Amino acid sequence: MNDVRELLDRAAGGAGQPAFSAGAVYAKAARIRRRRRAAASAAVLAVVAAGAFTLPRTGGDEDPAPASVASAGPSASPSAAAADRAGRLAALLPPDVGEIEEVSLLALIKGATPEQARTDRLGPLDGQYAFRRDGGVGYLVLTLEDREAVERKTGRPADPDEDLCVRVGQEPSRTDCEREALPGGRALTTWRDTMDVGGDDGVGWGPELAGRLVQPDGSQFLVRSSTGFEGTGTQGPLLLEPPLSRAQLKELLTGPEVQPKG
Template identity: 50%
Template sequence: MSDVRELLGRAAEDAGRPVISTEAVYAKAARVRWRRRAGISAAAVCAVAAGAFVVPGLSSGPATQDSSVAAPTELVGNSGRARDLGRLLPKGVGAVEQVSLAVIIKHATPEQAEEHPVGPLDGQYSVRRGGGVGYLTVDTRTAKKLDAKLGGAPRDTDLCKDRPGEPAPADCVREELPGGRVLTIWSDAMNYGGVTPEWGPELVGRLMLEDGSMLGIRDSTGFEADTAQGPLLKTPPLTRAQLRTLILSPELLRKK
């Protein structure tokens, strides 16, 4: 994990540049590993599974912004996707709204934050409960997009196996399911330190499908920064069992 910590430290020291999320830096660390190794690292696959994103124009230099940024209307609030996702969640989870993390964290413009969802409920959602704010992100990758992200490395890497100098994620459980599907769920303390925003602990789920595509869900307690929408949740929005139920819901799968 030294690559990750080194890059996170550089991001924290890079005054004058736009905020870089832990996800974006983690994805950059994964790309460094791809260049250094012939095979793929578990950390790189974890970053892809967690839906790591980089907003165009915000990761390489200072942003130019002439006015305050509002999130795209279709990405925020009690949208149709938020209502549909809410119907799949157990009672007591909290109030669910669709948001744009690129707008909230990186001050992206609506154009930069434009999304192209693959799955019917792909998106980023805030979950408000007990005075805190956590997040659920749902991200579907086609086999073609996934291969491009992984640089030709195998899609079915077993994340629960230790690799030299790189231990498996905490509480990692891998299930082989009917129809060639493989589900992996793990915990991430997100304690990389020294970076804004500082993400709280989360659960991550990755479902590899028989056609080579992947469905990933982040189940996060939230983040701490000046742009935070509220304090961290005490626990992720969903329990491990609830996350498993959600990621296996057919309503999340894209139509073929």
Template identity: 80%
Template sequence: MNDVRELLGRAVEGAGKPAFSAGAVYAKADRIRRRRRVAASAAVLVVVAAGAFTLPRTGGDEDPAHTSVASAGPSASPTTSAPAPASAKAERLAALLPADVGEIEEVSLLALIKNATPEQARTTYLGPLDGQYAFRKDGGVGYLLLTLMDREALERKMGRPADPAEDLCARIGQEPARDDCVREVLPDGRTLTTWHDSMDYSGDDNVGWGPELVGRLTQSDGSQFLVRSSTGFEGSGTLGPLLTEPPLSRQQLKKLLTGPEVLPKG
């Protein structure tokens, strides 16, 4: 358990100093570790940590749970509050996706689930579209979590850079295989791996996550994109019922991750 605590402790560096305990996330991470092979577990824990602790902040004293709103099509869920100012980042993301994915809103999961303040939710992202987004469609709410980790960050948090030659779909020892895992070597040498996760385990934070599509784009410079296309969550801070399917499909994730719009400029 000590290695889990150390990994997650490093993963939340730079995300402020929340006053609440991270015990619930450690407990969930430990369960994930038992369900995954050791090498893959470290990366999954980083994704969980990013999903639970590192949130965007646009500055000022606005509500950190809803930093912005952008519509990629008509919203199927009514709202009683006045529209928030449009987010340039959410608008750029919406422009890359078909309108039928629903309404896209940039959110802070830490603010939603833990009632974090803007200071606690503050962080710095590397990619221009990195962040956490709510997708509202047909009365449900799902989430997209996108994070780019450079070589140095991966070496600090996991002890090694990302390796495009690693087969994340391969089963090692007695660890369970990833469900519906697809590994694709791209023409430029990068490797895209996607799989489904039932998320059939629970933590101590009164939140239950629905099934999701997980993706990793491993790049030749040792960096890696990590993405979760989640059907949503139930419990404290939920914005609505689960979606019936992840907000972005496997092909939509591939198009998004392999496009130039997600890469840092320069």
């Protein structure tokens, strides 16, 4: 399954019947990539073509802090919770990563309202963050999926013993893929994705680092460190490199700050 899609799937989970689908952010890009790489089954293609993503139901967690760009639709002042999350994330990273702000990709790209863009959060730092430095804007997307969410999506819990760097069936191979077994029965896999396709909503994503931390209880963290996007809702040029390096992603994902309390 496409890992970009997994992150949006989690961010948009539990929706009612919104006016538009969050899958439009990546659906066309996912279809083109699968055709180019011959990397997905007809069943997966059918799910993507049908618009598998839906907007989050209202009444979830606090509003994110959407950026004020003309094409992003209605904007709102950052909530105290969103500013606090961005501040706690910044405290874990070196100053040279740039200015950090929590945003909503659905609001930026699809013009979703704050109510539509709300989402449940399992981890204390789960969210979508803009990184501004050297005149460019990149993004970090962090999502924790519990065992139940993974089982609903894949039919089984996340398995730390599974080697994600090994190509299975028609799944696309992961470029520059590294897998590391960690203490406590966890496994961290990181890889590069060129994202060299465009979507049907005028959005083109730059290269990124992606990662997955699988935990022994069957849960997993999904992360994207993206150089940014161009087109509808863009906040600035692409970064030359992903906002967080592979080593910084590992330090973040393996730290206690991203784990739920209690």
